[in-house]
Amino acid sequence: MANELLLKNVNIIDERGDVTEDADILIGDGRIQKIGRKIEEIACETMELSGHYVTPGFVNLHTHSPMNIFRGLAEDVNIDDWFNEKIWPYESRLTGDEAYLGSLLSICEMIDCGVTAFADHYMFADRIYEAALESGIRADIAPTVFGVSADFDDELKKACNLIEEKNGENPRIRLRMGPHAPYTCPPHTLKKIVDSARSLEVGIHIHVSETKSQVEKSRSDLGRTPFGALYDAGGFDVPVIVAHGLWIEKDDLKYLNDKTFIAVCPKTYMKLSMGFGGIWRECENLPLAFGTDGAASSNTQSPLEQARLFALAGKFVSGRPEAFSLREIWCMLMNGHRALGFNTGKVEEGCDADLLIWDLNRINTLPLYNPLASIIYSSGPENIVHSMVCGRFVKKDGRVLLDADYISKTAQKHAANILKKGRGESKVRY
Ligand SMILES: [Zn+2]
Numbered sequence: 001m002a003n004e005l006l007l008k009n010v011n012i013i014d015e016r017g018d019v020t021e022d023a024d025i026l027i028g029d030g031r032i033q034k035i036g037r038k039i040e041e042i043a044c045e046t047m048e049l050s051g052h053y054v055t056p057g058f059v060n061l062h063t064h065s066p067m068n069i070f071r072g073l074a075e076d077v078n079i080d081d082w083f084n085e086k087i088w089p090y091e092s093r094l095t096g097d098e099a100y101l102g103s104l105l106s107i108c109e110m111i112d113c114g115v116t117a118f119a120d121h122y123m124f125a126d127r128i129y130e131a132a133l134e135s136g137i138r139a140d141i142a143p144t145v146f147g148v149s150a151d152f153d154d155e156l157k158k159a160c161n162l163i164e165e166k167n168g169e170n171p172r173i174r175l176r177m178g179p180h181a182p183y184t185c186p187p188h189t190l191k192k193i194v195d196s197a198r199s200l201e202v203g204i205h206i207h208v209s210e211t212k213s214q215v216e217k218s219r220s221d222l223g224r225t226p227f228g229a230l231y232d233a234g235g236f237d238v239p240v241i242v243a244h245g246l247w248i249e250k251d252d253l254k255y256l257n258d259k260t261f262i263a264v265c266p267k268t269y270m271k272l273s274m275g276f277g278g279i280w281r282e283c284e285n286l287p288l289a290f291g292t293d294g295a296a297s298s299n300t301q302s303p304l305e306q307a308r309l310f311a312l313a314g315k316f317v318s319g320r321p322e323a324f325s326l327r328e329i330w331c332m333l334m335n336g337h338r339a340l341g342f343n344t345g346k347v348e349e350g351c352d353a354d355l356l357i358w359d360l361n362r363i364n365t366l367p368l369y370n371p372l373a374s375i376i377y378s379s380g381p382e383n384i385v386h387s388m389v390c391g392r393f394v395k396k397d398g399r400v401l402l403d404a405d406y407i408s409k410t411a412q413k414h415a416a417n418i419l420k421k422g423r424g425e426s427k428v429r430y
Contacts, residue, residue: 003027005045054355083430120139145178267309
């Protein structure tokens with residue numbers, strides 16, 4: 001075993017928000033080998049990091065990474081127009097190369113913002129896989145399947161084939177099934193998708209109860225909430241990432257179990273006026289973590305920004321400034337690791353070294369009475385000086401180790417072409 005890296009004199013913030021001062025961390029074979037004071041072992045690289053903080057990386061538990069290519073295309077519209085007039089018609093003409101580049105652009109931004117793992121839900125899952133593989137980040141990718149699509153059987157077969165072929169090929173990347181939502185997957189199709197996930201021994205990632213009107217429509221069509229419809233299809237028998245769940249109701253809580261996680265993306269809800277739903281009111285009883293949704297609705301790819309907005313909106317609307325505390329928000333940020341089930345999310349011996357190294361001795365975060373407050377309410381990507389996945393740097397000395405210049409230039413070219421092609425016919429309606 002090679003001792004690849006020794007981090008000297010760091011302060012560790014663990015997944016609960018507790019701080020251990022002045023420790024050394026020895027990393028080798030992609031894992032944390034040893035934590036202690038004044039470690040004497042020799043490593044290939046030693047970094048003197050006195051005054052810096054080390055934390056687990058962030059997980060972006062729900063995104064559509066290729067949608068970075070649509071950032072800024074659907075502004076100041078309501079949710080109906082966002083889907084039906086803007087996004088789905090443009091998506092219908094999206095090519096694999098554009099999706100791949102959008103995904104790379106997104107990954108570049110995520111790494112800058114401290115994301116070490118993301119859960120993606122989109123078409124062109126093979127191209128997202130390619131982007132994740134090249135970039136060094138960790139990923140959990142769900143090929144999207146629409147039950148209402150005329151090509152449903154083909155879409156499902158393609159998703160199954162991709163999962164079978166790629167899942168487990170690289171230890172950093174896993175796949176799961178991505179039924180779009182109960183409202184776009186009628187019960188018999190939803191059941192078929194969940195059954196396929198079960199037979200492939202993978203989980204699912206699905207949008208549930210995003211809006212109040214979706215819940216009302218599900219009640220009148222099926223006599224069940226969207227959570228109830230997912231339960232009927234067996235969706236809670238497998239590990240499930242519920243995207244949004246914004247309008248979850250008290251009665252839906254009975255469906256959730258220890259394999260269920262809910263990825264909340266408050267910036268999207270605020271931007272599209274989707275309301276102050278159950279995720280805030282039931283917060284203490286819910287397995288919440290943060291996602292960013294796609295950049296076409298949330299504009300950025302930072303789970304930390306989403307966490308900050310979640311806390312601020314919670315305090316503002318509830319009138320309870322003592323609620324949504326720093327520790328609660330930090331634990332929610334760390335919850336994404338539990339949802340994905342990799343050996344990450346803790347700064348402990350034996351865990352994979354997916355870590356961030358923070359410089360909080362900067363103008364925007366000083367003075368340092370409370371490092372959690374500095375991170376959650378004051379920090380930006382500039383405070384994350386180094387980031388690593390499996391012990392390998394993906395950001396070093398403040399710079400993302402991808403060709404950001406090439407990615408940005410190519411994205412701009414693709415964007416011009418997307419406008420030139422214009423809108424096509426979408427397969428589904430919101
Ligand atoms: Zn989404």
